[in-house]
Amino acid sequence: MSERPIDTQKFDLNDPLAGLAQEYFSGLSPEIVAKAQTACLDVCQNFKGNVDLSKAILLWSQESLYHEIEQTRLAAFYAAALSQKIDWMGAKSLERLLMGCFFKDFGMMKLPAVIRGKAPAKMNPEEAALYQKHPEEGVNFLCQLSSVEEAVRHVVYQHHECVDGSGFPNHLSNIKLYPLAKVVALADFFATSIIEDKILPLEALKRFMSNRAALAKYDPDIIRSLVKVFIKNGESKKNEGARK
Numbered sequence: 001m002s003e004r005p006i007d008t009q010k011f012d013l014n015d016p017l018a019g020l021a022q023e024y025f026s027g028l029s030p031e032i033v034a035k036a037q038t039a040c041l042d043v044c045q046n047f048k049g050n051v052d053l054s055k056a057i058l059l060w061s062q063e064s065l066y067h068e069i070e071q072t073r074l075a076a077f078y079a080a081a082l083s084q085k086i087d088w089m090g091a092k093s094l095e096r097l098l099m100g101c102f103f104k105d106f107g108m109m110k111l112p113a114v115i116r117g118k119a120p121a122k123m124n125p126e127e128a129a130l131y132q133k134h135p136e137e138g139v140n141f142l143c144q145l146s147s148v149e150e151a152v153r154h155v156v157y158q159h160h161e162c163v164d165g166s167g168f169p170n171h172l173s174n175i176k177l178y179p180l181a182k183v184v185a186l187a188d189f190f191a192t193s194i195i196e197d198k199i200l201p202l203e204a205l206k207r208f209m210s211n212r213a214a215l216a217k218y219d220p221d222i223i224r225s226l227v228k229v230f231i232k233n234g235e236s237k238k239n240e241g242a243r244k
């Protein structure tokens, strides 16, 4: 992948995916990319009409490091992209999903700077315990905003939970997980893989699909949706033909 530009641009409600490298979208059809971009923009336009939400996003943008904003942008993009392949995802669910995605790491604002600059794998036990409080801190923050629905708070609270019970903060397993939170969890993981490993999306997908431990953490139906996002229309028709 090419070197990422040094970009100090903060979050812009008029251009929520600004600054993301084009490589982050490679392997996807232009239609999928355009639809996901529009979905992210539509949700952010709704924030603009709400004083509390605009202020909250502005505060988060001011308080966040660029890499945190970049990761949130890409996670929201992939949540919007793979949602196009989820049958039960209606307009209202998509709106709640993307709100949860943009708000998911608001709780990081409460954490000391030393933790925010570190990858979770490099944290000591005390730092990891603090880091794992960020979903709860995020919900505490959102509880002050009356226009944030409970569904969105569920997404924020559970965005690091995994279907095999290995996630945090509550080690919830599949049956107890909120469906939209399962979508965000996978989009979040996938975005982090692309950014942290500095690899193209198709390589991130290949590595994910060959990693049994990682696969066990996410809902199989949502994983299938992620895979379908990368199958071009022609290929899926060819595959359907081959099955007949």
Ligand SMILES: [Fe+2]
Residues within 6 Å of the ligand: 104, 105, 134, 159, 160
């Ligand atoms: Fe998070």
